[in-house]
Amino acid sequence: MNDPLFGSGIQAKGRWISHHTHTSEVGFWTTVRNLPRVAAVACALAWAADRRAALVAGFANIGQALAAALSLLAVNEVLTNLVAADPTPERVRAALPALLWALCLAVCGSLCRALATAAGGQLVPKVQRVAEQKLLERVANVELAVLEDGAFQRSLAGGQLGVRAIEQLIPAVLSSLSALAGVAATVGVIGVLHPLLMPLLVLGVVPQAWKAVAMGRRQYTSAVRWLTESRQKDILVELLTDQGSPAEEIRVHGLAGFLLGHYRRLAGVLEKERMRLSRTEAKIGVLADAAAGATRLATYIALGGLLLAGELSVALVGTMMYAMTRVTAQLSSLLTQFNALYRHGLFVADYSRVLESAGAAAISRGGIRDAVWPEVISAHDLVFSYPGAAEPALEGVDLELRRGEVVALVGVNGSGKSTVARLLAGLYQPQHGTIRWDGIPVQELDRETVAAQIGWIGQNFQRWPFTVRANTIVGRPDAEAGEERLAAAADFADATETISGLPDGWNTLLARDFEGGVNLSGGQWQRIALARATFRDARILICDEPTSALDPLSEAETFERLMALAGRDQTVLLITHRMGSIRHADRIYVLDSGQVVENGTYEQLMARGGLFATMYLKQRRQFDLSPPAQETPLRDAVKSLD
Numbered sequence: 287m288n289d290p291l292f293g294s295g296i297q298a299k300g301r302w303i304s305h306h307t308h309t310s311e312v313g314f315w316t317t318v319r320n321l322p323r324v325a326a327v328a329c330a331l332a333w334a335a336d337r338r339a340a341l342v343a344g345f346a347n348i349g350q351a352l353a354a355a356l357s358l359l360a361v362n363e364v365l366t367n368l369v370a371a372d373p374t375p376e377r378v379r380a381a382l383p384a385l386l387w388a389l390c391l392a393v394c395g396s397l398c399r400a401l402a403t404a405a406g407g408q409l410v411p412k413v414q415r416v417a418e419q420k421l422l423e424r425v426a427n428v429e430l431a432v433l434e435d436g437a438f439q440r441s442l443a444g445g446q447l448g449v450r451a452i453e454q455l456i457p458a459v460l461s462s463l464s465a466l467a468g469v470a471a472t473v474g475v476i477g478v479l480h481p482l483l484m485p486l487l488v489l490g491v492v493p494q495a496w497k498a499v500a501m502g503r504r505q506y507t508s509a510v511r512w513l514t515e516s517r518q519k520d521i522l523v524e525l526l527t528d529q530g531s532p533a534e535e536i537r538v539h540g541l542a543g544f545l546l547g548h549y550r551r552l553a554g555v556l557e558k559e560r561m562r563l564s565r566t567e568a569k570i571g572v573l574a575d576a577a578a579g580a581t582r583l584a585t586y587i588a589l590g591g592l593l594l595a596g597e598l599s600v601a602l603v604g605t606m607m608y609a610m611t612r613v614t615a616q617l618s619s620l621l622t623q624f625n626a627l628y629r630h631g632l633f634v635a636d637y638s639r640v641l642e643s644a645g646a647a648a649i650s651r652g653g654i655r656d657a658v659w660p661e662v663i664s665a666h667d668l669v670f671s672y673p674g675a676a677e678p679a680l681e682g683v684d685l686e687l688r689r690g691e692v693v694a695l696v697g698v699n700g701s702g703k704s705t706v707a708r709l710l711a712g713l714y715q716p717q718h719g720t721i722r723w724d725g726i727p728v729q730e731l732d733r734e735t736v737a738a739q740i741g742w743i744g745q746n747f748q749r750w751p752f753t754v755r756a757n758t759i760v761g762r763p764d765a766e767a768g769e770e771r772l773a774a775a776a777d778f779a780d781a782t783e784t785i786s787g788l789p790d791g792w793n794t795l796l797a798r799d800f801e802g803g804v805n806l807s808g809g810q811w812q813r814i815a816l817a818r819a820t821f822r823d824a825r826i827l828i829c830d831e832p833t834s835a836l837d838p839l840s841e842a843e844t845f846e847r848l849m850a851l852a853g854r855d856q857t858v859l860l861i862t863h864r865m866g867s868i869r870h871a872d873r874i875y876v877l878d879s880g881q882v883v884e885n886g887t888y889e890q891l892m893a894r895g896g897l898f899a900t901m902y903l904k905q906r907r908q909f910d911l912s913p914p915a916q917e918t919p920l921r922d923a924v925k926s927l928d
């Protein structure tokens with residue numbers, strides 16, 4: 287389906303739940319077979335979250351059901367005494383002990399219910415926390431390439447829905463347990479009273495079971511089928527209410543009407559689907575009720591026949607009628623819960639699946655821990671393709687970083703500079719080729735030890751919605767965040783003035799969405815990111831366009847400081863489009879289409895007159911105020927250099 291705004295992209299690659307493709311194949315028995323597994327996941331989580339509450343909730347629910355079932359025996363005893371041939375006062379007196387027994391059972395049932403409610407209430411938030419924590423722990427430790435993979439994202443979205451579904455799943459499991467125990471105990475008690483009553487009781491269940499499964503299945507399939515539209519509508523809601531750049535364009539370009547039109551279109555589609563679903567549900571309800579009426583009639587006829595044949599006493603028929611009312615109520619509760627288990631269970635199954643796949647894709651632990659400050663980092667024949675990409679981003683890249691050097695990567699957009707940086711930072715693993723630290727393949731080193739040596743200012747550095755202090759400390763959260771160290775980091779990044787100008791200084795919240803929060807300009811944010819990387823004090827600093835948003839003065843100063851870091855024996859890898867700023871880099875690698883096409887010092891590359899010289903001259907020309915007549919056309923200059 288091609289949406290005029292979104293095309294087919296969201297459905298194909300978006301955060302989409304994983305089981306939608308095979309939902310239509312989920313039949314009744316598959317569903318029934320899956321329920322114990324779903325219940326097992328819920329029980330395991332409950333056990334991990336709070337054993338005592340889980341046990342109390344389980345036993346209290348069963349106790350409540352048993353009390354209700356046993357009260358049937360008391361009811362039968364009461365009825366038997368009341369319909370006896372004795373005079374009325376004696377009949378009532380004879381029925382009194384059974385009545386008292388029924389009362390005791392009712393009190394026990396109420397106590398169990400209260401206990402079950404209290405324990406269940408304790409359990410749900412704990413289970414949800416445990417489930418979410420488990421998911422977050424696994425996902426935070428997944429290889430970046432896997433995290434970016436569309437299939438993983440889809441299953442992660444399902445898993446996140448699973449965490450939310452657990453909130454409903456736990457009460458559903460507990461209520462199912464209670465209703466199941468209640469039905470089983472009631473059927474058992476009825477069987478003890480008369481074996482023929484048992485199948486009659488079971489017969490009444492069938493239409494209701496069908497109703498619950500049919501409705502649950504349709505609700506679920508509909509939710510999954512229309513999730514794309516629902517998500518597209520949510521995106522429009524987000525865009526229309528966002529305070530950032532969409533708000534600016536919506537107002538200046540007058541986009542509100544356009545976006546609202548599409549919102550109305552999508553909301554209309556969803557509304558229609560909801561109405562269709564209610565009509566289908568009404569039809570299923572009528573059919574199921576008709577079938578339930580027919581089975582009830584058949585049961586009454588059978589009971590009448592057995593009564594006339596002398597197989598059953600009047601008291602037993604009365605008890606059976608009472609039991610039927612109870613079982614119907616328990617069944618309707620069981621089937622509602624079954625419905626909930628079925629719907630939420632599919633999401634919980636996704637949750638289990640994503641835990642499994644995240645576990646399988648976890649960043650490996652272990653390896654050599656002591657190669658901590660490499661003299662030389664060398665990359666040889668690096669080949670890397672992003673998941674799902676048709677073309678490789680890197681094709682046989684060789685380069686070398688030495689301690690105390692500033693190495694620059696330049697090249698046109700998309701030539702692979704950031705990808706090289708990400709590979710060197712260990713964010714991705716090359717599909718071919720090796721990165722060595724002092725000759726040791728990096729995969730033999732402990733990943734945490736390697737990461738601890740690297741400082742990273744990515745192209746899209748994170749703007750943490752925290753205070754300035756926290757934004758800086760996250761560079762190395764386990765380091766002592768003394769005022770001196772913070773001030774030095776801010777000073778290095780030329781952020782001192784920015785910070786002192788904020789309403790609450792270091793404690794200013796950098797999130798405009800919150801009361802008292804402020805927003806920084808792009809350049810100010812970049813200074814904070816630089817302060818963070820400085821606070822990290824890593825031995826290898828990888829900077830991907832660290833000055834793109836800085837004003838010319840700050841930019842020049844920042845480059846000077848980065849160069850000075852090398853003087854302090856740090857290794858600096860610098861990616862930039864500011865060709866003039868890297869004149870003093872120890873080595874410059876020029877990338878084109880995923881390959882290193884030139885490398886050398888600034889002087890060597892300029893003398894070579896290749897791609898670097900072309901780019902440099904072109905950039906310089908923007909600042910060159912000499913008359914055009916004196917210029918040689920750039921293309922010709924490059925050709926003549928070839």
Ligand SMILES: Nc1ncnc2c1ncn2[C@@H]1O[C@H](COP(=O)(O)OP(=O)(O)OP(=O)(O)O)[C@@H](O)[C@H]1O
Binds near residue numbers: 679698700704705706
């Ligand atoms: N996360 C990603 N998933 C898929 N493809 C990607 C991803 N990041 C980059 N690419 C692709 O890999 C290639 C190299 O991208 P890279 O970001 O390394 O280039 P770059 O030289 O840093 O570009 P720029 O100067 O624009 O920052 C490009 O074709 C790009 O489309």
